[in-house]
Amino acid sequence: MRFLITAGPTREYLDDVRFLTNASSGRMGYALARAALASGYQVTLVSGPVAIAPPDGCDFVPVRTTQELLEACERVWPECAGVIGAAAVCDYRPKIRATGKMKKTGGPLLLELVETPDVLAALGRQKENQFVVGFALESQDARENALRKLRGKRCDAIVLNAPTAIDADENTIELIDRHGVTAGEWSGSKTDIADRLIAWISQNLIGPASDDL
Ligand code: C5P
Numbered sequence: 001m002r003f004l005i006t007a008g009p010t011r012e013y014l015d016d017v018r019f020l021t022n023a024s025s026g027r028m029g030y031a032l033a034r035a036a037l038a039s040g041y042q043v044t045l046v047s048g049p050v051a052i053a054p055p056d057g058c059d060f061v062p063v064r065t066t067q068e069l070l071e072a073c074e075r076v077w078p079e080c081a082g083v084i085g086a087a088a089v090c091d092y093r094p095k096i097r098a099t100g101k102m103k104k105t106g107g108p109l110l111l112e113l114v115e116t117p118d119v120l121a122a123l124g125r126q127k128e129n130q131f132v133v134g135f136a137l138e139s140q141d142a143r144e145n146a147l148r149k150l151r152g153k154r155c156d157a158i159v160l161n162a163p164t165a166i167d168a169d170e171n172t173i174e175l176i177d178r179h180g181v182t183a184g185e186w187s188g189s190k191t192d193i194a195d196r197l198i199a200w201i202s203q204n205l206i207g208p209a210s211d212d213l
Pocket of ligand 1: 066117136
């Protein structure tokens with residue numbers, strides 16, 4: 001049984017050398033990949049650029065942009081039992097990507113941004129007996145926004161955390177199930193939280209780990 005895990009930031013290029021991104025370290029997603037492997041699942045880890053090495057034994061697909069993340073995930077999605085979306089995806093990209101390196105003009109530069117595709121929502125729309133677990137990083141109206149994402153992306157559960165999670169070793173999360181009910185409130189290292197989340201998914205969203213799916 002294979003888990004699809006997204007991790008790290010995406011990049012959205014202004015030109016060939018400059019991009020928009022965020023400070024995601026990939027630690028949460030990589031810890032989830034390690035925990036899933038340790039529980040006997042196969043793992044495809046699709047990751048934006050990070051400084052850490054992928055765990056041994058996973059199928060690793062490095063990507064840079066949100067569009068690449070979407071294409072990589074859609075390719076493997078039919079073979080997967082479910083997805084955990086831990087990637088910190090850029091919501092916007094520059095409308096135009098210049099070739100080469102943009103020159104200074106001596107005046108202000110206005111950037112027009114357009115929305116990127118929502119990878120998790122796309123997988124949620126295509127799901128067939130597959131689980132979808134999302135992350136919601138919220139700074140205000142946290143639970144309300146997390147519930148909106150849970151429903152909008154057809155998630156089976158959503159992990160609510162705060163901006164302090166970005167680039168940190170530790171995390172504090174609330175796990176919310178598909179009915180909007182709190183299924184766990186955990187604090188600790190991202191490794192501990194990953195272990196607990198994989199155990200919860202095993203018990204609540206799928207049967208015991210097996211090779212025959
Ligand atoms: O950015 P947002 O708060 O909507 O992210 C919620 C969930 O959706 C996360 O699991 C994130 O990985 C995923 N997501 C995605 N593609 C996007 C935006 C978010 O897969 N374009």
